[in-house]
Amino acid sequence: MRKLFLLAVAAMIWLSLAAGCSGGQKDATAPDISAVSGTDVTATSIVITWSTDEPATTRVDYGLTSTYGSTVTIGTGLVTDHSVNLMGLTASTTYHYRVKSKDASNNESSSGDYTFATPDIIAPAISQVSADNITGTSATVTWITAEAATSQVEYGLTDQYGLATALDVNLVTSHSVNLAGLSSNTTYHYRVKSNDASNRLGQSGDFTFTTNSASSIVISPAARTIMPGISQAYAAEAFDQFNNSLGDVTGSTLFSITPEAGGSWVANVYTSQKAGAWTVTGNYSGLTDTAALTVNLGPAHHILVSPAATTILAGNTQLYTVEAFDLFDNLIANVTSTTHFSILESGDGGSWAANIYTSKKAGTWTVIGNNTSLGLSDTASLTVNVGSASYIVITPDSSTITAGSNVTYTVEAFDQFDDTLGDVTAGTNFAILEPGHGGSWSGTYSNVYTSENAGTWTVTGNNTSLGLSDTTSLTVNAG
Numbered sequence: 001m002r003k004l005f006l007l008a009v010a011a012m013i014w015l016s017l018a019a020g021c022s023g024g025q026k027d028a029t030a031p032d033i034s035a036v037s038g039t040d041v042t043a044t045s046i047v048i049t050w051s052t053d054e055p056a057t058t059r060v061d062y063g064l065t066s067t068y069g070s071t072v073t074i075g076t077g078l079v080t081d082h083s084v085n086l087m088g089l090t091a092s093t094t095y096h097y098r099v100k101s102k103d104a105s106n107n108e109s110s111s112g113d114y115t116f117a118t119p120d121i122i123a124p125a126i127s128q129v130s131a132d133n134i135t136g137t138s139a140t141v142t143w144i145t146a147e148a149a150t151s152q153v154e155y156g157l158t159d160q161y162g163l164a165t166a167l168d169v170n171l172v173t174s175h176s177v178n179l180a181g182l183s184s185n186t187t188y189h190y191r192v193k194s195n196d197a198s199n200r201l202g203q204s205g206d207f208t209f210t211t212n213s214a215s216s217i218v219i220s221p222a223a224r225t226i227m228p229g230i231s232q233a234y235a236a237e238a239f240d241q242f243n244n245s246l247g248d249v250t251g252s253t254l255f256s257i258t259p260e261a262g263g264s265w266v267a268n269v270y271t272s273q274k275a276g277a278w279t280v281t282g283n284y285s286g287l288t289d290t291a292a293l294t295v296n297l298g299p300a301h302h303i304l305v306s307p308a309a310t311t312i313l314a315g316n317t318q319l320y321t322v323e324a325f326d327l328f329d330n331l332i333a334n335v336t337s338t339t340h341f342s343i344l345e346s347g348d349g350g351s352w353a354a355n356i357y358t359s360k361k362a363g364t365w366t367v368i369g370n371n372t373s374l375g376l377s378d379t380a381s382l383t384v385n386v387g388s389a390s391y392i393v394i395t396p397d398s399s400t401i402t403a404g405s406n407v408t409y410t411v412e413a414f415d416q417f418d419d420t421l422g423d424v425t426a427g428t429n430f431a432i433l434e435p436g437h438g439g440s441w442s443g444t445y446s447n448v449y450t451s452e453n454a455g456t457w458t459v460t461g462n463n464t465s466l467g468l469s470d471t472t473s474l475t476v477n478a479g
Helices: 002-022
Strands: 033-039 046-063 070-086 094-102 108-110 114-117 126-132 139-156 168-179 187-195 201-203 207-210 216-220 223-226 231-233 235-239 245-248 254-257 264-266 269-271 276-284 287-295 302-306 309-313 317-319 321-325 331-334 340-343 351-353 356-358 363-371 376-385 391-395 398-402 406-408 410-414 420-423 429-432 440-442 448-450 455-463 468-477
Touching (some): 033 094, 070 094, 126 187, 168 187, 302 363, 410 455
Parallel strands (some): 223 287, 309 376, 398 468
Antiparallel strands (some): 046 070, 046 094, 094 108, 216 235, 235 245, 254 276, 302 321, 317 356, 351 356, 410 420, 440 448, 455 468
């Protein structure tokens, strides 16, 4: 049915053209070609499509250059939508092509030159795999690929590998990859891998090589002097029994230092902490070597006032010392003699004689040590407790009442610096010195006096446990 339809269309077109010609109007305009495109590209084929503004024939010229050399023509039918399937192409190849269309009046149009590339489906061919420049810790693996490709080596102690070099993404045909950090006198399995620009992977079979054996190592530098907090990198080199170098073994060497030195290691780099003369040890496959590292004191970073916290009795003395340290707490020196001491809070009442403080007032005080020559200071806490009782005070100091009234007395104890020791009423015996007062004592502590006879009397408070007493005046007026 489609064929009959096309024949009918062609007949109608021919009749139309014939009518035009009979009228003296011959078609002299070639078809206009547009929308040229290549789709459905595979490694061996592509579909070329285009459109014409009038029915025309379908033809594609193609080849490896712009001179083409191959042609595909689709029948003699006249159409406006054209499609040609080019088959039998070669993978990973760039082709040139152009399209041609001829209308019913034999007017022909040709497009410009176009190109397309078929994808690569062939993995790189690998050859000439070799391991060279073998030492006790390294080897260089080389190989050739038939096309430009990436470089990578898998290696390990078995044909399961387990290790791999970093992928070198540069596309080359001659490949060279260095394997480092190997163990001496050890057989390694390896294979090489290469990906081409289309990410097609080629890989070799399994190969082996054996590293040389080492009989000694040397770590460097052999001696070094640094400051605390400074980092020092170490390297290790292995040698065979004839003192032939087997190469750098730093990556496979375990480094350590005298434990008292403190500090830290990151691989072969040591960051110092404590000042002193220390021994650095490198251990590689049972082989060791040592180096000397001297860490000198750094500049003063902070000072410490000692004791940091203490408690004394009022009137007692406290001696203070000050030491300077570097950033890593290395002791630099005792700097007490150049440090000025003081109490931060006012009202402490004490006094300083150089670094010795004589306390007075009870309380918790902040001691400041300020070393102006170093520009550093530190503080300490000093608690001063009240001393032994020095005197007692009866309250009220003096009073006047009417006969028959009463007075309540209290007693408070103080040390020699007037620091209160608290209420001692409970342990105090109260009495009137003069006879004939006629009054009486009562209350929980017998500290309440009820008056009777008028007069001026002397009230005595006697605390036998403290061995202290005090008096006060009481005037009793007639009622």
